[in-house]
Amino acid sequence: MRRYILRxxxxxxxxxxxxxxxxxxxxxxxxxxxxxxxxxDALEEDRVALIETLGLDGPLHKQFGIFLANALRGDLGDSxxxxxxxxxxxxxxxxxxxxxxPGTMALALILAxxxxxxxxxxxxxxxxxxxxxIGVLGIATPNFWLxxxxxxxxxxQLGWLPSARMGGPQHYILPTxxxxxxxxxxxMRLIRSSMLEVLDSEFVKLARIKGLSxxxxxxxxCLRNALIPVLSLWGVLMGGLVTGAIVTETxxxxxxxxxxxxxxxxxxxxxxxxxxxxxxxxxxxxINLVVDILYAYVDPRIRLAE
Amino acid sequence: MKNLPWTSLFIIITMLFMAVFAPxxxxxxxxxxxLADKLIPPVWEEGGNAKYLLGTDVFGRDVLSRLFYGARVxxxxxxxxxxxGGGVGLVIGIVSGYVGGRLDNLLMRIVDAALAFPAxxxxxxxxxxxxxGLRTIVIxxxxxxxxxxxxxVRGEVLAVKQRDFVSLARVHGCSPVRIMVTHILxxxxxxxxxxxxxYVGVVIVAEASLSFLGAGIPPPTPSWGLMVAEGRGKVAxxxxxxxxxxxxxxxxxxxxxxxxxxxxxxxxPKLRQL
Amino acid sequence: MTGDTVLDVRDLHTHFFxxxxxxxxxxxxxxxxxxxxxxxxxxxxGCGKSVTALSLLRLLPQPAARTVQGKxxxxxxxxxxxxxxxMRQIRGSKIxxxxxxxxxxxxxxxxxxxxxxxxxxxxxxxxxxxxxxxVIEALRKVKLAAPEQRIDQYPxxxxxxxxxxxxxxxxxxxEPRVLIADEPTTAxxxxxxxxxxxxxxxxxxxxxMAILFITHDFGIVAKMCDxxxxxxxxxxxxxxxxxxxxxxxxxxxxxxxIASVPKMRRQAGRLPTIEGQPPAFSDLPRGxxxxxxxxxxxxxxxxxxxxxxxxxxxxxxxxxxxxxxxL
Numbered sequence: 046m047r048r049y050i051l052r053x054x055x056x057x058x059x060x061x062x063x064x065x066x067x068x069x070x071x072x073x074x075x076x077x078x079x080x081x082x083x084x085x086d087a088l089e090e091d092r093v094a095l096i097e098t099l100g101l102d103g104p105l106h107k108q109f110g111i112f113l114a115n116a117l118r119g120d121l122g123d124s125x126x127x128x129x130x131x132x133x134x135x136x137x138x139x140x141x142x143x144x145x146x147p148g149t150m151a152l153a154l155i156l157a158x159x160x161x162x163x164x165x166x167x168x169x170x171x172x173x174x175x176x177x178x179i180g181v182l183g184i185a186t187p188n189f190w191l192x193x194x195x196x197x198x199x200x201x202q203l204g205w206l207p208s209a210r211m212g213g214p215q216h217y218i219l220p221t222x223x224x225x226x227x228x229x230x231x232x233m234r235l236i237r238s239s240m241l242e243v244l245d246s247e248f249v250k251l252a253r254i255k256g257l258s259x260x261x262x263x264x265x266x267c268l269r270n271a272l273i274p275v276l277s278l279w280g281v282l283m284g285g286l287v288t289g290a291i292v293t294e295t296x297x298x299x300x301x302x303x304x305x306x307x308x309x310x311x312x313x314x315x316x317x318x319x320x321x322x323x324x325x326x327x328x329x330x331x332i333n334l335v336v337d338i339l340y341a342y343v344d345p346r347i348r349l350a351e
Numbered sequence: 352m353k354n355l356p357w358t359s360l361f362i363i364i365t366m367l368f369m370a371v372f373a374p375x376x377x378x379x380x381x382x383x384x385x386l387a388d389k390l391i392p393p394v395w396e397e398g399g400n401a402k403y404l405l406g407t408d409v410f411g412r413d414v415l416s417r418l419f420y421g422a423r424v425x426x427x428x429x430x431x432x433x434x435x436g437g438g439v440g441l442v443i444g445i446v447s448g449y450v451g452g453r454l455d456n457l458l459m460r461i462v463d464a465a466l467a468f469p470a471x472x473x474x475x476x477x478x479x480x481x482x483x484g485l486r487t488i489v490i491x492x493x494x495x496x497x498x499x500x501x502x503x504v505r506g507e508v509l510a511v512k513q514r515d516f517v518s519l520a521r522v523h524g525c526s527p528v529r530i531m532v533t534h535i536l537x538x539x540x541x542x543x544x545x546x547x548x549x550y551v552g553v554v555i556v557a558e559a560s561l562s563f564l565g566a567g568i569p570p571p572t573p574s575w576g577l578m579v580a581e582g583r584g585k586v587a588x589x590x591x592x593x594x595x596x597x598x599x600x601x602x603x604x605x606x607x608x609x610x611x612x613x614x615x616x617x618x619x620p621k622l623r624q625l
Numbered sequence: 626m627t628g629d630t631v632l633d634v635r636d637l638h639t640h641f642f643x644x645x646x647x648x649x650x651x652x653x654x655x656x657x658x659x660x661x662x663x664x665x666x667x668x669x670x671g672c673g674k675s676v677t678a679l680s681l682l683r684l685l686p687q688p689a690a691r692t693v694q695g696k697x698x699x700x701x702x703x704x705x706x707x708x709x710x711x712m713r714q715i716r717g718s719k720i721x722x723x724x725x726x727x728x729x730x731x732x733x734x735x736x737x738x739x740x741x742x743x744x745x746x747x748x749x750x751x752x753x754x755x756x757x758x759x760v761i762e763a764l765r766k767v768k769l770a771a772p773e774q775r776i777d778q779y780p781x782x783x784x785x786x787x788x789x790x791x792x793x794x795x796x797x798x799x800e801p802r803v804l805i806a807d808e809p810t811t812a813x814x815x816x817x818x819x820x821x822x823x824x825x826x827x828x829x830x831x832x833x834m835a836i837l838f839i840t841h842d843f844g845i846v847a848k849m850c851d852x853x854x855x856x857x858x859x860x861x862x863x864x865x866x867x868x869x870x871x872x873x874x875x876x877x878x879x880x881x882x883i884a885s886v887p888k889m890r891r892q893a894g895r896l897p898t899i900e901g902q903p904p905a906f907s908d909l910p911r912g913x914x915x916x917x918x919x920x921x922x923x924x925x926x927x928x929x930x931x932x933x934x935x936x937x938x939x940x941x942x943x944x945x946x947x948x949x950x951x952l
Contacts, residue, residue: 194594252732
């Protein structure tokens with residue numbers, strides 16, 4: 046177990062270094078990164094000063110060294126638009142994202158787990174068809190468009206819910222549905238297919254031979270096994286979650302890190318984008334580590350592996 | 352050809368037709384602005400005009416014509432990214448699975464890392480550093496695809512490798528490259544075809560999302576994602592600008608996904624987990 | 626039937642309802658088990674043995690398979706008419722089963738103690754200490770070394786042979802009347818197979834449990850069973866006491882099966898094999914199902930299913946040729 050977590054931790058570190066390296070070299074792809082890092086109306090003396098502090102006139106490996114050393118100290122440059130350290134901007138926006146993403150995620154799981162299980166148990170029946178249709182539609186509807194559709198129906202036509210920005214509880218409804226639909230659809234399909242596989246297994250047959258009730262067979266013997274593939278595919282789901290958060294926050298003008306990412310792209314604020322990506326990577330590595338520990342808790346074959 | 356998903360096929364063929372014949376069937380230019388005719392609603396709405404069946408956008412451009420040309424953009428991006436990303440994934444998957452050992456280990460570690468990090472962030476970064484354009488978007492989405500293709504293809508190669516004709520070819524002294532091309536490749540083609548179909552939808556959504564975020568196809572070229580973005584501020588007064596291309600995206604992605612599911616069940620039921 | 630009969634299966638029909646049609650996997654199977662007896666059910670893989678077993682427990686794959694006709698009398702009560710709830714109380718307590726592959730029949734995420742406890746706790750609800758003691762006792766009965774330590778282990782920490790012992794412990798933990806063993810040693814190493822068979826014999830001799838032993842191996846039948854029923858394409862074609870069937874097999878299929886068992890004493894030569902393939906269930910021959918592969922088959926064999934002939938005490942065979950010889 047300790048070795049497993051250590052290995053996962055090291056893999057996370059490798060990923061961080063990889064991301065930092067790519068960010069660094071992409072910045073150098075199109076000439077002097079100082080041009081990407083400064084506002085267009087910057088003075089020539091500012092430019093020279095920046096080149097000097099970042100060692101941009103030195104050899105590449107030296108520049109990379111300075112970049113990494115700065116990053117480790119938490120200095121990822123200054124945002125062009127906000128005129129303050131990019132990392133500070135990131136942390137000022139992070140709480141707003143934390144107000145919406147984890148809750149949506151939990152809600153999605155609370156909905157998707159029973160739906161996935163029920164569709165597997167009643168395969169081909171009404172509930173399976175309905176949730177199957179929701180799943181297929183949820184995957185095919187890009188969330189930026191779903192968000193706009195919801196705004197059109199519930200804010201413009203019906204006037205029930207606010208269309209943008211943060212505020213009271215009713216401000217959370219549309220963004221949650223927008224971000225959650227895709228997650229529910231994805232989780233549900235995954236749980237359904239792994240549940241079907243588990244239901245077909247020999248150990249479930251043996252549990253029934255023992256005379257256990259269906260409730261125990263399903264919720265004790267099947268569920269934990271069915272969650273294993275969900276946890277092992279977590280990394281792939283994270284990609285969808287990040288994309289979803291960027292798009293949803295953009296559509297609803299929600300001032301979190303997703304919206305910040307969009308603004309960095311739109312305003313070509315390269316230092317900010319660079320900082321957001323590296324900080325995202327840090328967050329992802331931390332979350333993945335938590336999931337890996339959860340994974341080991343669920344699957345003793347991992348927990349007890351030597 | 353029993354149980355063919357006719358509805359999906361119909362939508363896919365319609366989309367291909369729109370993409371190929373866009374210049375012929377478009378009633379107007381997708382780019383030229385006619386400001387006098389701006390924000391005209393679709394023909395069935397009050398104030399609609401038969402000249403513009405699906406209405407016009409804020410610059411007076413014909414939504415229908417932009418929809419046709421947008422199909423073209425989606426198809427070109429899909430074809431190029433699947434060729435590049437899918438192709439790279441296919442080659443890496445075959446080599447990794449067939450050669451095995453340390454190389455396999457290394458390549459799969461890289462695949463894991465690529466899967467662990469959201470591709471959209473690199474796509475956005477590329478758009479800012481390289482500038483928007485077709486080249487950027489193809490590279491960005493290929494980065495998303497290759498690792499997924501490589502992993503599935505590799506798994507398939509591991510199974511094919513065990514079969515007798517591969518051992519036989521090896522005993523007969525065929526070179527590894529020759530075995531990979533003449534024996535392994537044809538046997539993973541089914542899987543590859545299923546993957547291609549299943550990922551058209553992913554590519555279309557990815558392109559639309561990037562264009563929506565201002566990191567995809569640069570304006571004024573019509574892309575469905577860009578059209579949705581342009582109409583976003585106007586949903587209250589001119590819903591058609593963003594809702595119509597959105598419907599097109601959903602329909603086409605739905606059609607490709609259902610068709611892909613059907614193809615998978617026929618050619619390669621093992622892939623059901625995808 | 627005598628008062629000793631524990632399980633009496635009469636004219637069992639189990640069909641699979643598939644999109645391409647109805648498949649009659651079990652098509653009129655009858656047999657009975659007496660107290661303390663081991664009945665072998667032999668046949669090639671895919672002849673319907675396992676589906677027969679699952680029909681008895683009413684655990685057929687849903688919704689495709691259904692038992693459409695017949696009786697399964699356990700101590701005189703028909704299991705096919707029981708409610709789901711009653712059936713759950715019967716499973717594990719009166720009738721238990723050992724599955725073929727120990728690698729997959731235990732749940733990977735629970736300890737073996739936990740999986741054994743689930744079964745035993747039904748006997749002693751609320752008495753954790755007694756349950757614990759019985760769990761260890763059950764493991765000791767199947768000769769698992771150091772059971773006190775084993776109960777906290779997970780299946781992946783054990784060998785296949787040990788896991789199959791645990792499955793055996795679960796099966797006998799509530800002293801069932803009938804134990805169904807579905808190819809319990811097929812997935813084990815050859816060296817462990819014999820040990821496991823001996824264990825089963827011992828367990829049976831210490832109780833009056835009846836065993837339905839499903840196998841494709843006539844060699845194991847000879848070692849383990851008192852009586853044997855030979856199954857082919859969904860029907861029982863010959864049954865009788867093991868010695869009689871072995872010494873004097875009457876159905877051509879039984880003869881071929883026995884001829885293909887290697888004999889230790891004789892010089893190892895080329896083993897005879899049965900020509901051809903068993904028929905597909907979706908395309909069964911009209912007459913005797915073995916006719917297409919039978920060297921003796923004539924027109925009547927191909928058109929009419931043979932009736933059952935008594936060829937000895939408790940020894941029957943479904944074959945026209947046998948009938949001709951007997952009469």
